[in-house]
Amino acid sequence: MNKNVSGPGTIVGANVKLTGTLKDGNEIVVHGRVEGEVISDKMVTVAENALVKGPVTAQIISVAGTIRGSVTAADKMEILPTGKIYGSIAAKDISIRSGAIFVGKCTMPDKEEVAGEEEEKEGETKETAEKKEEEAFEVE
């Protein structure tokens, strides 16, 4: 829907219900109800009494309302005391405050894992390059 990086972000008011994919280059704040995917390049805030039914993806995610769906934060993820998440979380940095509800699986890719994955990828690319070279010689 929205890919305006320079403009102000998206705000879903408390009396608004949306269905569909909500996408913004800037911050998205949800006070109301969203049924569908919520994607931001920066931050997603799910305010108290707000409900998101669908996956949420952003750099930073703050939850004081309810999310029913997977949550992927490239950087930080915070569940405030009134926050509820029913779904899996993947984030580098997670903070779950006392009183918050989280039902699901949590994945935290640490730096070593990320570095390991990168090395593996590099190794794979080298191997594939060597294989290609070999195949090229075979053709000749």
Added chain:
Amino acid sequence: MYYYIFEQTKKKRVARTYEKIKDQLTDLGITGEIVTPSPARTTEELTAIGLQKGYSTIVGVGSSQHINKIASQLEGQKAVLGVIPLTSSTVSQMIGVSDIKSACEALRFRKLEEIDLVLIEPNKYYLTQAEIHITKPQELYFELGSLVVGRGYFTDLTITHDLNFYLDNTKTQGAGLGNFWGWLWGKKKSSNNFSHFHSRRIKIETVEPLPIIVNGEVVAKTPAVFHLKQKALKLIVARSKLAQGDLT
């Protein structure tokens, strides 16, 4: 080169202001043909005549409503729009001028900025913003692009010239006994009934048809579809204005 369309007026004060503007344009060396709409020739017709005559700069002098009529005709044209607003308005903010003198000087320096216009289907363009204001909240159905549909209650709706869509229902929060007690106990009013979206196409629909107002004039009624026409108009802005789509 310059084609000035002065808004028709019967007010002596405005007529005096027009004389001052003409003097300033002469001093700055940017005089040109001056026309005024009449019952025989509307603003839109005069703009079309200016374009036919091959003028490269069409200047609107008057209210935002008058300037908007000219802007509508210049969509997609080579001619540039110049503006001398008589009062502080959305248009004066848009071009970055604070008074008539600075507006005349801006015309002389001719710094151009490509700006967006909004088309309300089938053929109404606007430069400023479209609004709907009602006293009792009504339900609104809307579509943002082709991906999002939504509904909500509102009392104030604004769609700007770059298709920023603001929906407000905070008026209703001011009434009722609960708010009185809230005020008495020092509780802060919640501002979370405010929504903001941005899209290239917005469709709005209400239970009852509501008038859509641009610069105090009803231009359409709901249901309506708004389209963003990016960089549809070349506008002369003040030299000091920090432009996004600078052409100079």
